[in-house]
Amino acid sequence: MIILTGGAGFIGSAMVWELNRYGEKNIIIVDDLGSTTTNKWRNLSGLHFADFIQKDLFPDLLESGAFRDISAIIHMGANSSTTETDADHLLVNNYGYSKKLASYCMAHDTRLIYASSAATYGDGSNGYSDNIAEIDRLRPLNMYGYSKQLFDRWADANGILTHAAGLKFFNVYGPNEYHKQDMSSVVFKAYHQICEKGSVELFRSHRPDYRDGEQLRDFVYVRDCTRIMLWLLDNPSATGLFNVGTGTARSFLDLAKATFSALGQEPVINYTPMPETLRDKYQYYTCADMTRLRSAGYHEPFTSLEEGVKEYVQHYLAADNPWLDLAKTNS
Numbered sequence: 001m002i003i004l005t006g007g008a009g010f011i012g013s014a015m016v017w018e019l020n021r022y023g024e025k026n027i028i029i030v031d032d033l034g035s036t037t038t039n040k041w042r043n044l045s046g047l048h049f050a051d052f053i054q055k056d057l058f059p060d061l062l063e064s065g066a067f068r069d070i071s072a073i074i075h076m077g078a079n080s081s082t083t084e085t086d087a088d089h090l091l092v093n094n095y096g097y098s099k100k101l102a103s104y105c106m107a108h109d110t111r112l113i114y115a116s117s118a119a120t121y122g123d124g125s126n127g128y129s130d131n132i133a134e135i136d137r138l139r140p141l142n143m144y145g146y147s148k149q150l151f152d153r154w155a156d157a158n159g160i161l162t163h164a165a166g167l168k169f170f171n172v173y174g175p176n177e178y179h180k181q182d183m184s185s186v187v188f189k190a191y192h193q194i195c196e197k198g199s200v201e202l203f204r205s206h207r208p209d210y211r212d213g214e215q216l217r218d219f220v221y222v223r224d225c226t227r228i229m230l231w232l233l234d235n236p237s238a239t240g241l242f243n244v245g246t247g248t249a250r251s252f253l254d255l256a257k258a259t260f261s262a263l264g265q266e267p268v269i270n271y272t273p274m275p276e277t278l279r280d281k282y283q284y285y286t287c288a289d290m291t292r293l294r295s296a297g298y299h300e301p302f303t304s305l306e307e308g309v310k311e312y313v314q315h316y317l318a319a320d321n322p323w324l325d326l327a328k329t330n331s
Contacts, residue, residue, distance in 0.1 A: 001070050002233075003062075005030040005055065005101070006077030010177040011115070011169070011225055013043035015074060017176075017324040018226035020048050028067065030058045031077060040179035046325025059100045072233055075101050075114035081183055082119060082144045094147035095154075102151075102160045111236050112164035113229055116152050118218075118245070118286060119145030120168065129289045130168055130241040132156055141281040152241060161240050165232045167225075170245035170288050173308070174222030175316040175324050186252060187219075187309055190259040191317045199268040200256045206279055212271045213253035216285045218245035221308035224300075231298050238296040245288025246302040258306045262313035 002019065006012035007029030016027060027049040033041050044052075053061065055077060061067070078094045098114060105112040121128050122139040135153060140146045155161050173185035190200045202213045225244055232238055253269065260267040274282060303311075316322045 001026050001028060001050070001067065002072050002074065003028045003030060003067065003070055004074045004076065005058070006075070006115070007031050007049070008033055008040055008043050008052075009076060009080075010043075010174075010180060011172060011222060012074075012076040013047065013176045014174065014222045014324060015076065015226050015229055016044070016047045016049060017326070018223075018230055020326055022230065026050050028053060030055050032056075034179075038179040038181070042323050043176045043179070046321075046323055046327060048326070055097075059097070062101070062104055070108070070110050072111040072113065073101055073105055074229065074233075075112065078115060078148075080117075080144065080180075082142045083182070084142075084144055087143045090143050090147040091150075094144070095150045098151045099154060102155060102158075102164065106158075106160060106163065109163075111233065112160070113232050114151075114164060114166050115148075116166040116168045116241060117145060117148040118168050118170040118243070118288070120149040120152065121145075121286070122283075124283060124285055127289070128243065128287055130243045130292050132161065132241055135241075141283070163239055165239055166241045167229070168241060168243045168288070169225065170218040170220050170243070170286055172220055172222050172225055172244075174312050175322060176222070178322065185219075186255055187259055187312060188317070190256050191263075191313055194259065194263060194265065198265075199270055200259070201270050201272050202252050202256060203274040203282075204271045205284070206274055206282075207284060210284050213256070213269065214251045215282075216249040216251055216287070217255075217283075218247070218249055218287045219255060219305050219308070220245045220288075221303040221312070223308075224302050227300055228293070228298060231300075235297060238298075240292070242293045242296070243288035243290055244293075245286075245290065247288055247290040248302075249285060249287035250305050254305060255309065258309040259313060261306070262310040263318075 008031040025048040173187045
């Protein structure tokens with residue numbers, strides 16, 4: 001049995017799809033579906049799993065021994081909003097909840113794979129190395145990043161990371177992110193802007209060393225993320241923190257052009273001032289150092305930005321059914 005928290009979310013449901021493709025259906029999903037208006041429930045409609053448990057009920061059920069023969073817990077569940085202002089909520093939901101699951105896994109010798117975040121790196125001035133020796137140098141720019149940093153540090157101090165794998169996801173895009181609203185990827189937003197207005201809006205640069213649209217990110221396709229997690233399930237000796245990106249930084253301008261290209265259109269790009277509230281928290285450059293994952297034995301190639309955007313746009317965003325679905329011929 002595999003337990004997957006956040007299993008109805010973006011990366012979580014993509015992982016259910018990945019496991020299903022390899023014949024795994026004995027999966028318990030733990031999540032909160034929220035309002036039906038977000039259509040989050042549709043992330044699961046074309047997938048197979050054994051049961052669904054509401055996230056607030058799960059920790060007590062786990063401690064009471066309600067589940068037998070758990071082979072792994074994949075903990076993707078969290079409030080991932082970088083603009084969340086309720087610090088106490090983030091501490092309870094992202095930090096405290098994770099501690100409970102990690103403690104159970106340690107006590108029962110159960111494989112744990114959990115979501116950390118590239119938001120722990122802050123403005124990047126201290127680099128993007130996932131070497132645990134660098135962790136105390138990192139200064140997140142928002143409370144979400146800090147909640148993830150707190151757990152990484154606790155996991156290190158309590159020996160969790162000698163058995164578990166924590167994943168620092170960079171800028172993930174791809175199918176099943178549709179419920180994320182403001183936190184959805186720039187590809188998703190660009191696609192809809194093109195369909196509605198024929199143009200894409202990007203933030204202007206407010207630094208002299210970056211031209212408009214040339215702010216850089218490590219954009220990683222969700223299917224690359226799920227392949228890494230599947231490999232980590234098969235390789236439990238791979239432990240510690242791992243960056244999940246491509247190791248290549250690309251500009252928002254590149255991403256916008258790739259989206260236009262996937263639609264067969266010439267790019268029309270406009271620039272808008274960045275909101276004042278974001279300017280002192282904005283990352284102008286992110287790029288994952290992938291040395292540790294490669295050294296651990298993961299050698300698969302990563303999807304290029306152009307290839308990933310093309311598949312996402314043409315096979316999902318422009319399709320009648322944009323969700324990951326085992327019945328789709330392109331899956």
